[in-house]
């Protein structure tokens with residue numbers, strides 16, 4: 001069988017990325033230009049700044065991805081692109097670029113949901129078997145997604161306020177840690193003790209939803225109160241206490257979901273999936289469930305990248321799910337809820 | 344030379360396909376709000392009407408700003424990636440100058456302006472010379488009152504106001520006349536003709552919209568960190 005070669009684009013937030021993927025499973029190249037250094041200056045992603053960087057980087061990324069993969073346009077079979085969710089101005093650069101490459105070379109255009117992309121980063125570990133459940137945790141998302149079969153995504157739970165990664169950034173800022181704070185807080189958490197016993201919001205609720213704004217407020221109140229009375233709190237202990245509260249809820253809810261939705265595989269994906277605390281705790285918990293295999297997205301594919309978009313796009317390509325030339329960015333794109341879920 | 348020309352800088356969306364000095368097809372609409380959605384279907388339709396394939400193009404000419412940030416970014420990304428992926432020539436023309444291309448009377452002064460809100464403008468002053476608008480006062484982001492001060496030394500000549508000039512009917516001086524009808528709208532056919540006379544962009548990678556204005560975050564940052572080099576904020580990982 002002739003190999004399928006796909007050029008994939010990702011530009012939903014602060015990474016411009018272009019990848020060449022073979023048969024949805026093999027990375028020939030995955031060029032990622034990150035703007036973190038730029039947005040660090042502002043303590044978080046500034047949308048207009050992000051859009052401006054994307055258009056500066058886009059052709060460089062295309063050229064590098066093709067050179068690294070050693071392919072020409074004649075070799076390509078399709079073009080995949082993230083069209084949502086994300087920052088609209090940022091998404092538009094990837095969408096526009098993908099449309100022009102597809103149109104110029106008469107290739108099918110595949111519209112990919114960014115979260116499907118995150119989930120399919122796990123495809124580079126091994127093939128996804130269905131039914132499957134995915135825990136997607138990032139700076140913008142915290143969701144449990146049930147996949148009854150290939151190409152079907154159903155939300156069974158999501159955060160009602162902050163995403164987990166967003167909470168990391170906010171408590172990080174309070175402790176004087178620069179954006180993005182996740183990796184630093186994770187490293188500190190490995191050294192401290194859980195001495196603060198922060199709230200585990202919604203942990204006992206029957207649904208699969210999350211809430212992290214209460215935890216964030218509890219953390220900030222504790223910190224500021226201590227500051228006012230001249231108390232210096234141990235930052236490692238704060239990090240451990242915060243991280244334990246986040247991970248407890250994520251793991252508890254996921255295990256409960258697995259009871260009602262027995263699956264062959266549990267997939268951990270998204271930027272926060274690179275978190276060591278979460279990886280360790282989830283691995284230990286899944287050891288108790290021999291029927292379910294845990295697949296964790298490779299660490300370097302947890303953040304935003306186009307390789308994952310190519311993997312998810314290949315599923316749509318096989319189904320003949322193509323976009324028209326009128327494809328637009330959809331900043332609030334989301335999966336449907338599962339029909340039978342407890343809300 | 345087969346040329347695609349496009350302008351999506353503001354509400355009007357104008358696209359043309361040309362072969363040398365012949366305008367093969369053109370369309371200008373003012374009804375679309377979602378340029379990202381409508382631009383490529385219109386380009387594709389015009390190209391098909393002309394019996395052309397994308398690979399037949401030799402040059403893309405784009406009005407690359409100033410204007411709506413989203414609009415100029417969509418147009419610029421479209422032209423930039425198309426030129427890059429086909430390996431053809433790319434030309435950028437000021438979106439303000441593009442409006443001045445609607446006028447041909449020799450020595451006429453033209454002040455294209457875009458409303459940048461709060462009594463601010465993107466504006467430039469052009470004079471027709473040998474049939475083409477040449478720069479008298481360069482494009483800039485400027486307060487309306489300051490712009491009118493700059494125009495004061497031309498008070499003995501007539502100036503044509505075009506673009507959003509009609510947003511300020513009571514504030515413009517008496518030597519202003521407003522462009523009317525088709526002349527109010529950017530015409531990609533004129534852009535395509537003009538763009539054939541200009542040199543192509545040498546380095547397509549670094550071709551970006553001409554915003555004429557820093558983002559607020561960037562401006563505030565530069566004020567606080569005047570020594571910082573702002574050229575290397577994106578890293579390949």
Ligand SMILES: [Zn+2]
Pocket residue numbers: 114118138271303304
């Ligand atoms: Zn993401």
